[in-house]
Each structure stands twice: as C-alpha cells, then as structure tokens.
Amino acid sequence: MKILQIVPSISLIYGGPSQMVMGLSAALASQGVEVTILTTDSNGDFGQAPLDVPLDKPVPQDGYQVRYFRCYPFRRYKFSLDLLRWLWAHAKDYDVAHIHALFSPVSSAAATIARQKKLPYILRPLGTLDPADLQKKRQLKQIYAALWEKPNLAGAAGIHFTSKQEAKISERFGTNPPDIVIPLGVKSLKMPPKGEARQRWGITDNQPLLLFMSRIDPKKGLDLLIPALERLLASGVNFHFVLAGTNPQDPDYENQIREEIKASPLSSCTTITGFVTGESKLALLQDADLFVLPSYYENFGIAVAEAMVAGTAVVISDQVHIWSDVKGADAGWVCSCEVEALTDALREALADVGEQERRGSNARDYALNNYSWDAIANLMIQAYREVLSKPSSVGRN
Structure with missing residues (x-):
C-alpha cells in the first residue's frame, strides 16, 4: 500500500498537529506501508528563515520519506506551486492521499487535484470545522468553503476526526462524507531524572x-x-x-x-x-x-x-x-x-x-x-483498506 501524507508544514514551530504526521508515518512504515510526506519548507509566518532541507528530493526518515517544496508565491499561507505540480504528475502512483488541514490553500488545492486524478483522499480538518473556529474570519471562510472545501468534503473518501466529540460538532457544509474517528498517537517517553x-x-x-x-x-x-x-x-x-x-x-x-x-x-x-x-x-x-x-x-x-x-x-x-x-x-x-x-x-x-x-x-x-502509535497505525491501515474497497476508488486514471 502506497500512501501520501500531505500537510502544509512539519516544522516544530507549528506544534503538535503537524508533528503528528511524522509519528503516524513512522508507525505506518513499521507495519509495511510505503509512506511519502509532501510538505513545504515553511518554518514560521513572520520572516523566519525556511527550513534548511533538500527540495523536491526524497529525504529518508524513520522508514518513510519526506519531499519538501519551496513555499511560493504565498509563503505566508504555506503555499507551493511545485508541490501541486508534483502531485499532479505523480498522483497515479499512490493508493490513498491523507490530507491534513482544511482552509489551507495547499491542502485545498491538493484535494482538488486528487479528485481530478481519481486518487481517493481522506481529510483531517485539525479542528477547523469546529463551529467556534469557523467564527474566526467568518465571511472569508464562508466564501472559501463554498469555492473549495464544500466540493473537497463532498468528494472525500472520509473525514479523519480525532475524537467522537469533534465528529459530533463539526460542520460539513451540507455534504455527507463518512466519518473516520481515530485518535492521535503518542510514543512512550524516555524521561530525564526528576529535578x-x-x-x-x-x-x-x-x-x-x-x-x-x-x-x-x-x-x-x-x-x-x-x-x-x-x-x-x-x-x-x-x-x-x-x-x-x-x-x-x-x-x-x-x-x-x-x-x-x-x-x-x-x-x-x-x-x-x-x-x-x-x-x-x-x-x-x-x-x-x-x-x-x-x-x-x-x-x-x-x-x-x-x-x-x-x-x-x-x-x-x-x-x-x-x-x-x-x-x-x-x-x-x-x-x-x-x-x-x-x-x-x-x-x-x-x-x-x-x-x-x-x-x-x-x-x-x-x-x-x-494512544500508542502501533494501535493508531492498525486502525489507520484498516481505514485505508476500507477506502480502497469502495467502488469509487476503482477505475482511476
């Protein structure tokens, strides 16, 4: 099974939601799944230097690989035309795309490309469908949702919620994609001495x-x-x-x-x-x-x-x-x-x-x-297999 994980950034500066993608990828790879993360070199939104990483090359890491792409022309929004061009050319080589973050231009465009290329995709909203979060920049989000996220949600093979409560309260803009409720994982920590x-x-x-x-x-x-x-x-x-x-x-x-x-x-x-x-x-x-x-x-x-x-x-x-x-x-x-x-x-x-x-x-x-990554990976592999078993995932380009 070949899986794409698509996320605007995996820089430490953006915290847990981005870092989770690497934990999931390592856990999937340990169980034989071939995983590629597509992301940008974004490393902060206020003038910080981009990540010092090779661009548009596979970077091996913990059993999976990462492909970083330069942010442009809109660095502030973690957008990358090169990432989208790569996805357009290589979508046919993968079985499922797992796309992290809604209301993020590179993720929204990636979902649109996946739909056009008939690559089944799962969306993880990261809390952006919470009614409270939707109140921020409300009018802009309503327009954005009508143009981008509503068709993306309608075409998704599933929405990855991380708790039952998140699934219960989340807005879907009149669409009805399947819910996939799987928590995030944490690894056992080797703690330093107290004090x-x-x-x-x-x-x-x-x-x-x-x-x-x-x-x-x-x-x-x-x-x-x-x-x-x-x-x-x-x-x-x-x-x-x-x-x-x-x-x-x-x-x-x-x-x-x-x-x-x-x-x-x-x-x-x-x-x-x-x-x-x-x-x-x-x-x-x-x-x-x-x-x-x-x-x-x-x-x-x-x-x-x-x-x-x-x-x-x-x-x-x-x-x-x-x-x-x-x-x-x-x-x-x-x-x-x-x-x-x-x-x-x-x-x-x-x-x-x-x-x-x-x-x-x-x-x-x-x-x-x-919340162990092994348990989470097992659940996610099952979800990917269910996506692939659906008739909509057959007959791709």
Whole structure:
C-alpha cells in the first residue's frame, strides 16, 4: 500500500498537529506501508528563515520519506506551486492521499487535484470545522468553503476526526462524507531524572509546578487561566506556574499575554520559557505536578496526551475533546470554560499530592494503552483498506 501524507508544514514551530504526521508515518512504515510526506519548507509566518532541507528530493526518515517544496508565491499561507505540480504528475502512483488541514490553500488545492486524478483522499480538518473556529474570519471562510472545501468534503473518501466529540460538532457544509474517528498517537517517553527543569529555571522543590505547554493562542483559554491563578494566589495557595509555548502566527497576542503576566501578582511565581522541545520539554513534563489546558475548543489535545503519557495528571476544560477519556480513566480534573470552575478544579487538584500521583499514574496507563502509535497505525491501515474497497476508488486514471 502506497500512501501520501500531505500537510502544509512539519516544522516544530507549528506544534503538535503537524508533528503528528511524522509519528503516524513512522508507525505506518513499521507495519509495511510505503509512506511519502509532501510538505513545504515553511518554518514560521513572520520572516523566519525556511527550513534548511533538500527540495523536491526524497529525504529518508524513520522508514518513510519526506519531499519538501519551496513555499511560493504565498509563503505566508504555506503555499507551493511545485508541490501541486508534483502531485499532479505523480498522483497515479499512490493508493490513498491523507490530507491534513482544511482552509489551507495547499491542502485545498491538493484535494482538488486528487479528485481530478481519481486518487481517493481522506481529510483531517485539525479542528477547523469546529463551529467556534469557523467564527474566526467568518465571511472569508464562508466564501472559501463554498469555492473549495464544500466540493473537497463532498468528494472525500472520509473525514479523519480525532475524537467522537469533534465528529459530533463539526460542520460539513451540507455534504455527507463518512466519518473516520481515530485518535492521535503518542510514543512512550524516555524521561530525564526528576529535578532538571526545576534546577534549570530556579523553581524550588516546595512549590507545586503547574505547567501550561501549548501554542499561545486565544482559543487555549489563557484568559480563564490567568485570573484563576490570580485568585488562587490571593487566597494563599502555593504554586509555581510555567508558561511554555509561543505563537508563530500571532506574536502580538503572545506579547499581550507576557505583558499581562508581568503586570500581575503572578509575575513573582511564573516562569515564561518560550518554545521548548527535546530534553527541555521532557524535563518540564517530568517535573510538573499538574498540566493545565482550559481550551475553548480542541479537536484532540495532543499536548494533553503527551502529559498523560509522561504520568502527569491534567486539568482541562470540557471543550478539549478527549475530556471524556480523561474523566473515564480518572486521569485528571475536568471543568467548564469558566474562571470560577477552573479555579475550583485547580484548588482541588493542588490540595492533594497523593491524588495528583494516583491520577497521573492512571493517565500514563490510559495513554499507553489507547494512544500508542502501533494501535493508531492498525486502525489507520484498516481505514485505508476500507477506502480502497469502495467502488469509487476503482477505475482511476
């Protein structure tokens, strides 16, 4: 089986949704699937240098290959004419295309080419069909959907949702493609010794470490978290807050959050690390007593799953769409998107170290059993085979 994974970028700077494609590709390759990722050299939207990678050449990686293409003429939108030309010429060589991201010009155009070339394709919307997300640039998205995404959805062999909740609430613009509900995967993490993050950032052992590690974006609920933490601090609750993340697409909002914390009583017990990866990321997950993500909408929450596999209990909103998994596994605390509810959940979680440890252990067990890449790859291979068994996938050019 030959599968194309098409994604606007796999740069670390764009976070989990892009990185997931590499994890999936490696897991598929380990089970004998021939996988090629088509992507661009985009490495940020505000003047950052592009990725230093070979262009339009197969780059071997973890059993699969990546083909990078130069972003042009619209670098800001991760668009590549060369990628689309390559797809037009080589679509016939593949069995299925798995296209990641809607409302992204290169993904939208790729789906159109796949349809014209009769290459069956699956779309993964990355939360862009969530009604809350569709409110952003609403009029522009309505036009874009009418011209591009509605016919792309109508012609898809399936939509890859990462949770039942995402599938339940997502807009389909009057189309009816099959739902394919398969979660994202996480790999078992080799954690560093405890204490490395505390030592690096000067956080004392007598302060519970509360970690937010995600893209700094309005949808992540920082406007709930900051006042909730201020309330806890004012009532005498002891903690140290670590804000780890950045926003390559909206640095103004990131700066706004930084200035808000700087002017807040939280400044005395907050560390802002910026973007972290590798050993620094693992060290923070290892030392965190709680992981918090009170998002207004989150189609899966890969950062939450990573915290769980690290054995860290989580405090999340009920709009992070794996909340039912967390609640069912007793792997953390779930609350509504309200300051008072988040304050109460954090207060309860911070008050009991033993409960943090118990729920963290539950979180690790659940994540390893249900979000392992081997299990996800098996489900995805089955989905690809079902796509190929349908009459619509027969008689291609």
